Amino acid sequence: MRPKIIKDVLISERAIQKKTQELGRKISKDYRGKELVIVAIMRGAMLFLADLVRHISVPAAIDFMFVTSYKKASKSSGAIRIIKDLKEDIEDKYVLIVEDIVDTGLTFSYLKKYLKAHNPKGIKICTLLDKPSRRLVRVKPNYVGFTIPDEFVVGYGLDYLELYRNLPYIATLTDKAKGRLKGNF
Ligand code: IMP
Ligand code: MG
Numbered sequence: 001m002r003p004k005i006i007k008d009v010l011i012s013e014r015a016i017q018k019k020t021q022e023l024g025r026k027i028s029k030d031y032r033g034k035e036l037v038i039v040a041i042m043r044g045a046m047l048f049l050a051d052l053v054r055h056i057s058v059p060a061a062i063d064f065m066f067v068t069s070y071k072k073a074s075k076s077s078g079a080i081r082i083i084k085d086l087k088e089d090i091e092d093k094y095v096l097i098v099e100d101i102v103d104t105g106l107t108f109s110y111l112k113k114y115l116k117a118h119n120p121k122g123i124k125i126c127t128l129l130d131k132p133s134r135r136l137v138r139v140k141p142n143y144v145g146f147t148i149p150d151e152f153v154v155g156y157g158l159d160y161l162e163l164y165r166n167l168p169y170i171a172t173l174t175d176k177a178k179g180r181l182k183g184n185f
Helices: 013-031 047-055 106-116 175-179
Strands: 006-011 034-042 060-069 081-083 094-100 122-130 143-147 170-173
Touching: 006 122, 006 175, 013 122, 013 143, 034 047, 034 106, 047 094, 060 106, 094 106, 094 143, 106 122, 143 175, 170 175
Parallel strands: 034 060, 034 094, 094 122, 122 143
Antiparallel strands: 006 170, 060 081
């Protein structure tokens, strides 16, 4: 049964599985012969990462970063805080950031600068979702699962007030549920 806060399923479990396979194959081709470090941005990327890496056939180290953004306080300040940093040494390696969604682009642009300072050979990003209409900074993800309209979504790693990350699909919220988000997003 679907939770009451859900309006519609925007992207089905099946569509996500098909897409992760497609992306994994493409990434495997592009990174053949390169030393790859996958950096998953938690907590949103947890489900996507787990499915994606099963379709990546080249050797890859997997690392995690936990970050939070202060969107509530000021929409455009985009202060990002690192809660947990990298463990792996990425110098001279190819970094692939794995994200749940690129929205304003502030997180991605911050991470790119931050990781660049560790001198990797390259930095790219693979995001399950892209919401280009909400950009505050000009960034373009290298691998995109689905481009979606300006609508708050939940499930498959993405949360609504810290809940529903475990839904196997991506869904939109009812107006009532959206109302409770005000000031939190
Ligand atoms: P950005 O810095 O604005 O690109 O935001 C990226 C982060 O905002 C994501 O990693 C999510 O945690 C969160 N976010 C953006 N849009 C949504 C959404 O529609 N649902 C849930 N979380 C979102
Ligand atoms: Mg996130």
